[in-house]
Amino acid sequence: MKRSYFLRLLLIFLTLSIFALAAKVKCSRWDKNITFEEYLQKFHIDKKIIDTLDRDDQSLISEIGYAHKYYELIASNGVLLQSLIPIGEELQAHLFRTHTGYKLEIIPIEYQKDTHIAILSIDKSPHADIISKLKNRRLANEFTRVLKHSVNFRGVQKNDKIVIVYDQKMRLGQPLGVPDIKVAMLESHGKKNYVFKYSDGKYYNENGKALIEKYMGKPLNHLIITSPFTTRRWHPILHKWKAHHGIDCRARRGTPILAAADGKVVYSGWMNGYGRVIKIQHADNYLTLYAHQSRLKAKVGQYVKKGEIIGYTGNSGRSTGPHLHFGLYKNGRPINPMRLIKFTTNGLTGRDQQYFLKRKRKYIKIIKKIEEENLPSYVWNTVNEIYVLPKMKTYYQNRGW
Ligand SMILES: [Zn+2]
Structure with a gap:
């Protein structure tokens, strides 16, 4: 299954190269301040293409935005033929041009x-x-x-x-x-x-x-995990690669969300897939993310203390029911939050x-x-x-x- 994927990729690449001999592979670093939607706009690609992905993959797409290296295949006339943009260490967004228009999918990174x-x-x-x-x-x-x-x-x-x-x-x-x-x-x-x-x-x-370790506090007073953190895994029923860059915690709508550690709020607003989101930057390049909120309390630029209420749980974005999605990143890479939450x-x-x-x-x-x-x-x-x-x-x- 995996091998055929790469053969297909290679085939796409080769086919494209034959028809666009002057096409060039370009490697760049992702501009932190650019969202994936804005990236699409740059090439006049309709952002509705994101809706062709399922709910989980749409959440993953919102994680694009860290300073990762990514690759583009660009025709001599400036048309984007293909791009591969990493999401974490395991998966990447694959955007490619076909005769019926652009397609978007999430595929594993080969390593x-x-x-x-x-x-x-x-x-x-x-x-x-x-x-x-x-x-x-x-x-x-x-x-x-x-x-x-x-x-x-x-x-x-x-x-x-x-x-x-x-x-x-x-x-x-x-x-x-x-x-x-x-x-x-x-x-x-x-x-x-x-x-x-x-x-x-x-x-x-x-x-x-x-x-x-330097443990963080719990993002909710009562932490009941309904979906654990995973890097990529092959979904046997959906027949595709999936990842869950955080933990899902059961919570009634309106439950106070607590800052896991002292830090500065660097994002408070809407993110595709994750709905109403707050991101907090902490010491040692740690960043926490709190998604699907019903109401955001903390504002961008605000300094918060560990345990301070930053917002309230909800069901915003692509979510099946009220819960908190809690993500932890180190240098822009997703890590398992349980690693830093103290239980015993x-x-x-x-x-x-x-x-x-x-x-x-x-x-x-x-x-x-x-x-x-x-x-x-x-x-x-x-x-x-x-x-x-x-x-x-x-x-x-x-x-x-
Ligand atoms: Zn989640």
């Missing part, structure tokens, strides 16, 4: 995911060394973020050691999105400080105790704890082996296993990874 292990000895600082040695600034930021609650970075000295196990998406030879750290370790003053990610998306210390500070228990400890032991064993045998850091492809040297592949298979 490859590799698992890396990096073992570094510190020269300057963990952050600076990750950038200079691994050429990955986002990885450096993530490493600092996941370890900052269990390590004092000021005590780090030259020749201290760091280990990172992480997944990195790659597209056209470039890293795509934020690396997903599975294990982070900093060895300082002879003490190893480990952090592990569990399948719930949260980080825990070696004993399975939760690490308190307890560690893992029962089966979760057992599974966590088993997984932890496996990771530590492999890291130890790499250290002992002085292997270079490597790339291990979890999807196709094509980048692995044959020797390496057997090596990891033998260790049950």
Whole structure:
């Protein structure tokens, strides 16, 4: 199914290229202040094209507006033949010209995911060394973020050691999105400080105790989630790719909506699909979004405190019933809000704890082996296993990874 999609895309591309030999592929950065409707206007495309999408996809279209790179195929006479505009890290809007007019659809972004292990000895600082040695600034930021609650970075000295196990998406030879750290370790003053990610998306210390991140408050006093956060997944009944960049919370019409953290209101108004929306910009490049409101209270430019009432729940936009859609973004990328909403500070228990400890032991064993045998850091492809040297592949298979 997926492959035929790309063959079709390629075919469209080729066909278009034959008929428009002088057509050019253009890569640009999306202007933050431009909505998708305004983009359509630029090429004299009727904005009613958005109505051809289903409700969920219309909401996704309103998320276009961050500074992402996007691609256009433009004919020599300036006519837009095709454009691919990313929505988050997983999906993209595909706008293309056919003989019957323009069509719009949401399709997955093609990428490859590799698992890396990096073992570094510190020269300057963990952050600076990750950038200079691994050429990955986002990885450096993530490493600092996941370890900052269990390590004092000021005590780090030259020749201290760091280990990172992480997944990195790659597209056209470039890293795509934020690396997903599975294990982070900093060895300082002879003490190893480990952090592990569990399948719930949260980080825990070696004993399975939760690490308190900078948690946000709940956007409603009583939070009952009716639809969870998902990045792309294939919908078996609708036969299309879907994503839900936020959580839906059950709430009677008119329930007060609370600011999840201190911040500045950067949007208060109507957004296609999401109806009446408030967006709040917080510290550390976090942004929260509160959709489908019946009444907006907070105004653009206003500073709000955590827990302050910013509006009231409703059913505006493309919504089937009164509820709050709550979204969380970091640097313009959707992340699961549950990651930052505090429910419990307890560690893992029962089966979760057992599974966590088993997984932890496996990771530590492999890291130890790499250290002992002085292997270079490597790339291990979890999807196709094509980048692995044959020797390496057997090596990891033998260790049950
Ligand atoms: Zn929703």
